[in-house]
Amino acid sequence: MGQFGVMIGQLVGFFIMLLVGYGCVRLRFYGKVALDGMCSLLLNVLIPVLVFSNAVDGTDRSHLEANWGVMLLTAVMYGLLIVTFWAFAHLLRLKGSRSHVFQASLIFGNAGFIGIPLIMALFPKEGAIYVALMSIIDQALLWTYGVWLCEPVQSQGGSDSQAKTDGITGGLHALGVRVLNLLRRFVNPAFIGVMIALALILLGAKVPQMILKPLHTIGNMATPMSLIYLGGLFALTKWWNVLRRYELYVGLVAKMVVFPLALYALLTQVVSISPVPLPITHDMILVITVIAGLPTMTTIAMFTGRKDNMPEYAVGFVLVSTLFSLCSLALVSAIVF
Template sequence: MAYFSIVLSQIIGFVIYILIGIAAVRTHVLTSRSLGVFSQFITKVTMPILLFVMTLNGATRQQFISALPVLAVSVLLYFLLYLLCRLLARLFGLKGNENHVYRACAMFGNIGFMGIPIIAAIFPKQGMLYIALFTVVDQLLLWTLGVNLTAPVDKENAMSPASRLRKMVNPATIAIVLAVIGLFIGLHLPEPINAALTKAGLLTPPMALIYLGGLFCYIDLPQSLRKQEIYVTVAVQICIFPLVF
């Protein structure tokens, strides 16, 4: 029951952030252009900071090595999800950009915006170790495979292998690599710097949900809700796949 109360309070907070985003757009405080800036700030500044601090502070080198099976399980999970999403996209007859975006959305979740705050609230000590390990796999795949899936198909096919590799080098992947290196060499940030970076990184979940709320104002929700693949994906990804896995 205590876990339920913690999750419920977190979800209420998420809804409030989304409503703030909607209100900000409706009152013209945020526009489609400023939402784009919002998104850039989250993905290129606060999210990399959050990933760096969380991974660096989430475990020691010994803990990281002893919990390496979690990395293997995470890789297996995403490998099976990748195959499942390809199958679902084929069953729904999705082509081109729609196929790629569907697979990206079905394969990856809002781990950084929703998953991390909930797990951190329920398991404040041991949970951070597993979050750090899982995030290494999740975010590396999201910012490499995920970025490729969300690129326009015509442009993606025209890109050279070198260009694709350059796309995989971004603030998020750099932050994770630096954090893992720092973890293995025993890097400890001075407390004032660590505290400041932690607070900056924790801006990510509320800012991302405010952005999401604002984005709802520019989406044709009735048309989106008529897409049957959304409901099948929710049932498979949130209910059936976790139980089977």
């Protein structure tokens, strides 16, 4: 009941923030121009600062060495999520941007805005270290593979025809463009913040508290502003059309109930039968189980909205998954805790 109460309290708070954002737009306190500004502020300032300040606060090389199993589990979780929902997208015969946004919505859970306060509340002693180490893998994948999934899918017919026409030169040019586009995805504020934080931890450099304190204050604005932004987005987009999509129901049950329970059983079994000691504790497995069952990351809606790539579809996944998590997280926690 303790974990259930924590989850209900967090989700009720998030729901209130969504209502505030929805109400502000409906009452015409602000509109799309203001929401676009909030989106830019979140993506370029608040989220990167949140990630950086949480990663470097109280974390040093000894913590990294003692708890690097969390990073291993996070990488394993994302690897399984990517393979699982790539396969689901193909089995459900989803194509183009619909397939990619479907995958992004189910691979990336709301670790930043729901996961961090939830883990800190459930594991007050080691929660900060777990969050810092998980964020390195989480943000690196979100701002590279996640950004790519949220970009509009373009037809490859023209590129193939041009390559055939131009021969080797055209093929090399196309390869160069793809490599350059891939590298550009790494040049974003959040990923840079993660890399700077990791470098400071490895070098043993400490960020003074007089600097960390205002950074934490700024970063803590990310959660309420993101949910207020999302609430406003609900008021401006026809998100309810996603309720007609059959993949929504299959995907949410698979991602938020079946997958975390299967992952918990798999990891527990592997640790118990491993012939050599693994740097993985039971608390780490519980943490990654909760993270695996989180609702869709709000940043996915921001990414798709920025590119005008099925934003209603992504917003619908965020809203419905967040509401569904009230039941799914309670069910998962009742089984594993």
